[in-house]
Amino acid sequence: MSTIMKSAPQLAAPFTGASILMAALAFGAAVTPGASDAVAGAGGPVSCAIKASHGGGGVTLRAVVNAPDAVSGTFRFRVAKSGGGGGANIDQSGDFSGAGSLAEVSLGGDGTFLARLSVTAAGKTIECSEKIAGAL
């Protein structure tokens, strides 16, 4: 497993019920690079990243923010899928405080996947994007 740039420490997020779903879909493990962005704001630098893990016939995209504990803000993680068996749009948003995993999306099937993560903190917005095409 390889990790991506500027990898933020991952929080043990309480994905209640998610583990069941994830296990059922047997998505796995190998992490490949994603995209990241960073900005220096009040309270320290803030960066975002999208981590992609391939395995089990699918890909898992995890939205990650790296920020000092004192920094809080909002995020929006959008994933659009086109082609293959159909189209899908996923929109996840919320608040964050400090570094950690913000949201997670797992996708299976053929098609093109475009993921965008925007993080706003201290009045500044940074964005990360990741595009995955072809059969997973």
Next chain:
Amino acid sequence: MNFRNAFAAGATALALTTGLAALTTAANAGGSTVSIEQRGYGNGVGGSQTGRVNRLTVYQQGNRNAAVSTQAGSRNRAVVGQAGSRNSALTTQRGGGNVVGVAQFGSRHTAITSQDGRGNAVAVIQAGRGNTATSRQVGAGNVAVIVQD
């Protein structure tokens, strides 16, 4: 049209019309389980559950069926299975730790899910062509799984 339903829910009211099932649990109730199965054309089921640990299971087979559900509270679970074509599933959950699963087999199905809260999970599986899935989650620590094949 063949309609069958089975449910066991304390404090649950069920109203039925031809091809339409509506369910509503009493405010602040919890722990109710509702299971509905419909076969045929143009069936609809809709309703809401409020409280904790509610369960809703809907299975529809045929064409142009619709399942609409709302759950408010925590640790609720909604599962929708649809087979045929042009069926639609719309689920809304508010609270934390809720789970919704939608499985659609056939063509041109639509799945729309919305969750507000923390630690929610959605899984949509669509097998067939021309299906669409839209999932919206507001809150931290949410997970979405979409598989289309």
